[in-house]
Amino acid sequence: MEVSSRGLEQERVGGIAFDISIYTNLTHDHLSYHTTFDEYKRIKTTLFEHLTKSIAIINRDDDYAQHVIDNTKKTARVMTYGIARNHDTDIYASNIQLSVHGLNFDINIPATNITEHIHIPSLVGKTNVYNSLAALACAHLALNIPLDLCKDALISMPPIPGRLEFITMPEDPITVIIDSAHTPDGFKEILSTIRDCRMSNNLLCLFGCRGNMDHANRSIKATIAHQLSDKVIVTTDMSGSEDPKQIIQDILAGFSSTSNSDDNVIIEIDRRKAIEKAILSVMQDGDTLVILGKRHDINRMLQDRIIDFDDRIIVRECIQQRIQRSL
Known part of the structure; x- marks a missing residue:
């Protein structure tokens, strides 16, 4: 489920206890509704402030990642992903090659010393490297789905209408x-x-x-x-x-x-x-x-x-x- 800032502010998802919440990034968006960026950031962060015994998956490369981590409820487990290799990144990409013929990169999981290559023909651009890492963190690290099955799902995924x-x-x-x-x-x-x-x-x-x-x-x-x-x-x-x-x-x-x-x-x-x-x-x-x-x-x-x-x-x-x- 994609949770919007308006949905959070209006408490449309207030009755849902999420098992996993993913933070991708924060940009200057929806300011005609929230008026200021600080207010927009505050509302988006509430999704993680209210987690209980859940998992928060955070894009470690985003400028506001540490703000989200700091405001995530302490009973939640935090996992991180990214392209920049940080000492505490749980899954990251390296050897990235971008072309109109898809994505090529290596998946790295330091905790299990895993490095595996993947080619995703239906996706283009660095943003989709991040999206793929978020999906892998959710499916493999959080839900314990075997990595081979996760890779097969990404490789066979059809193009997304209206997105590149x-x-x-x-x-x-x-x-x-x-x-x-x-x-x-x-x-x-x-x-x-x-x-x-x-x-x-x-x-x-x-x-x-x-x-x-x-x-x-x-x-x-x-x-x-x-x-x-x-x-x-x-x-x-x-x-x-x-x-x-x-x-x-x-x-x-x-x-x-x-x-x-x-x-x-x-x-x-x-x-x-x-x-x-x-x-x-x-x-x-x-x-x-x-x-x-x-x-x-x-x-x-x-x-x-x-x-x-x-x-x-x-x-x-x-x-x-x-x-x-x-x-």
């Missing part, structure tokens, strides 16, 4: 990636991951921002997208009751602080047209387009109505048009 989801066709040499990252840290992680994989000629980023939330992050996400992409296409997301044009104006404020030319920023308020323009007019053979922010599996909520919309369907239609155009 690749959309390609063998007849067309472009790549489109869809990811529901919607925070500045998420933007930076996804775009840096694609950059690190050195998989394309030009990297394009298409995104909008959701209405009625996290106004301050709009310009920050624009700055990150501009710094890490060769071209940026700004469009709408789920605008809610806000004016989409105002949301885009808030986004554009983030481009003034970058040194890149404005020629590398394209504005198209209609999301379908933005995707069509990116794939059919802007992208060249060998380019990669990353579409960020919108959940892949839900409708678009506009000011006055809800419409059916799936980025993946539009992308596939556009790639088919490119293929037909090249015949």
Whole structure:
């Protein structure tokens, strides 16, 4: 179960006694609800303050890991995971190789002197190394499931829809990636991951921002997208009751602080047209387009109505048009 900060603050999980709780990281998120980061951090930490005879699994590499450990109830057992080798890390990764063809790394468990290699073809990026370690810590260290079974489960896991989801066709040499990252840290992680994989000629980023939330992050996400992409296409997301044009104006404020030319920023308020323009007019053979922010599996909520919309369907239609155009 994923437990949100809102769920904790509203005590929606107050009647559940968790046997295992996992802490991944803490970023500047949901501040439109919690107002300050300190309040957000306090609420997230309550999940671990109320553990009894349970297990807390902590990402030791996170900046706030020690804060969570210090506030975990003393009757709970603490386990840690990470990439940086700390003296007290219970499971960590080494010899990490990142590519668009999956993850390769060594699993290290100091207590039992175990070092085993794993290749996970369906996952990409350093974040998923951390997620894999968290899953291994939970299943193998906490629940005593044999390591071979845990590895088999990770290796055979299908791709996760809407999370670094690749959309390609063998007849067309472009790549489109869809990811529901919607925070500045998420933007930076996804775009840096694609950059690190050195998989394309030009990297394009298409995104909008959701209405009625996290106004301050709009310009920050624009700055990150501009710094890490060769071209940026700004469009709408789920605008809610806000004016989409105002949301885009808030986004554009983030481009003034970058040194890149404005020629590398394209504005198209209609999301379908933005995707069509990116794939059919802007992208060249060998380019990669990353579409960020919108959940892949839900409708678009506009000011006055809800419409059916799936980025993946539009992308596939556009790639088919490119293929037909090249015949």
